[in-house]
Amino acid sequence: VTEEEKTEDYLFKIVLVGDSAVGKSNLLARFARDEFYPNSKSTIGVEFQTQKVHIDGKEIKAQIWDTAGQERFRAVTSAYYRGAVGALLVYDISRRQTFDSIGRWLNELQSKNHAHSDMNVVTILVGNKSDLRDAREVSIAEGKSLAEAQGLFFMETSALDSSNVSAAFQTVVKEIYNILS
Numbered sequence: 001v002t003e004e005e006k007t008e009d010y011l012f013k014i015v016l017v018g019d020s021a022v023g024k025s026n027l028l029a030r031f032a033r034d035e036f037y038p039n040s041k042s043t044i045g046v047e048f049q050t051q052k053v054h055i056d057g058k059e060i061k062a063q064i065w066d067t068a069g070q071e072r073f074r075a076v077t078s079a080y081y082r083g084a085v086g087a088l089l090v091y092d093i094s095r096r097q098t099f100d101s102i103g104r105w106l107n108e109l110q111s112k113n114h115a116h117s118d119m120n121v122v123t124i125l126v127g128n129k130s131d132l133r134d135a136r137e138v139s140i141a142e143g144k145s146l147a148e149a150q151g152l153f154f155m156e157t158s159a160l161d162s163s164n165v166s167a168a169f170q171t172v173v174k175e176i177y178n179i180l181s
């Protein structure tokens with residue numbers, strides 16, 4: 001077995017979840033390709049994208065799933081969640097309504113995912129668009145407090161200026177790796 005083949009052992013399915021236009025597709029574009037789309041439409045959504053992540057010298061493949069606009073119709077299918085071991089639960093810090101939806105997304109994630117009955121989906125609550133300081137409607141404290149109450153990791157990110165984007169994905173991958181290894 002070559003080194004290359006050994007690394008195939010780690011493939012984690014991670015899903016992006018949250019209301020339309022919170023920046024899910026751009027978080028993935030920033031993380032996987034270092035790109036940003038100022039006026040993106042749901043059409044840029046891909047089914048999933050695989051990105052290598054290095055943890056403790058190990059190469060892990062994160063298979064990150066993005067919705068292609070179905071979230072507008074509350075029609076994200078069970079197939080989307082099935083087998084996921086990680087999730088980024090995303091809201092937009094400049095639109096409170098997207099923060100208010102988090103509970104519903106969390107329920108959907110937990111009820112439609114049947115991956116490992118012995119393991120909860122490793123989830124990080126992500127307050128995206130931290131660059132929009134003047135338009136902020138949700139404080140960092142509120143985000144933190146919801147995350148603590150639900151047992152989630154928490155981070156604010158900006159797909160626009162890149163802050164914390166890699167860190168958010170890495171946090172999830174590292175925790176899954178710690179649990180499974």
Ligand code: GDP
Pocket residue numbers: 019020021022023024025026027037038039040041042128129130131132157158159160161
């Ligand atoms: P999705 O529907 O959740 O996939 O959201 P998109 O990634 O398509 O983003 C929706 C809109 O928000 C687009 O116009 C993006 O350019 C914009 N956007 C995404 N992330 C950020 C961010 O971090 N900061 C700012 N200012 N705009 C963002």
Ligand code: MG
Pocket residue numbers: 024025026041042045066067068069
């Ligand atoms: Mg999208």
